[in-house]
Amino acid sequence: MSRQTADDGLPSARDGIDERQAQWRAELPDVDTRGMAILGRARWITLAARPPIEAVLKAYDLDSGEADVLFTLLRSGPPYRLRPTELFRSLMISSGGLTDRLNRLAKAGLIRRVEAEGDGRSLPVELTEEGRRRAREAFREDMAVEAAMLRGLTEEEQVQLAALLRKLTLTIPTADRRD
Known part of the structure; x- marks a missing residue:
């Protein structure tokens, strides 16, 4: 048949x-x-x-907005520190929304504000040891869940689909595209 x-x-x-x-x-x-x-x-x-x-x-006591901040800091590499304007641009949210997230993450002990060398106007945001640990664990588990969702496609199909979606993303004009 x-x-x-x-x-x-x-x-x-x-x-x-x-x-x-x-x-x-x-x-x-x-x-x-x-x-x-x-x-x-x-x-x-x-x-x-x-x-x-x-x-x-x-499960890691995070919402998606908080995870975005932690993951952005983690993927920035050592010293896992960015200026608020760098975070703001990367996350494409309002400055008020970023401030709220940073306050919640600081209260939870996952980030801290540090003195900027030679610049007293801006306090960079840095992952704490606990923030790095939690971000790594949550990201690994998130990627495992996403990989499981893709099991219906072969590896080749996943590569093809990712390439086609990238192409589509680059051709759709938008002011707030996240890179």
Whole structure:
């Protein structure tokens, strides 16, 4: 018995986006719904991925915004220190939002403000030993959860999909693209 395939050559299993496209083809056959096929699925994936990722972060007593700060500081490398403006630009949030996150993280003992050499106007933000430990552990577990979500794709498919998404990201004009 052979499996049926869809127009794209993949097995003919259908999802909710396929159903919506079929409905729109019947209602407005002149409208191209390929954007829905891609962006609708990207949105669904994002929404489905959030709860397990947020559960990982919660296990480390972090929310996603706090984790963003810790991960940004950790990936900056030793001494795991950035100026607030560098964090602000990297995270693409309001300065008030950053201040709130920094205050919560400092209160939890995960970051500290340090004197800037030769610059008294800015107090760089630095991970504490506990902040580095928690960030490393949470990031490792987060990446394991995300890898598990991708098990339905071969390694080659994952590389291809990442390349296509990168290409799409670079072609969609937006003022607040995160690099």
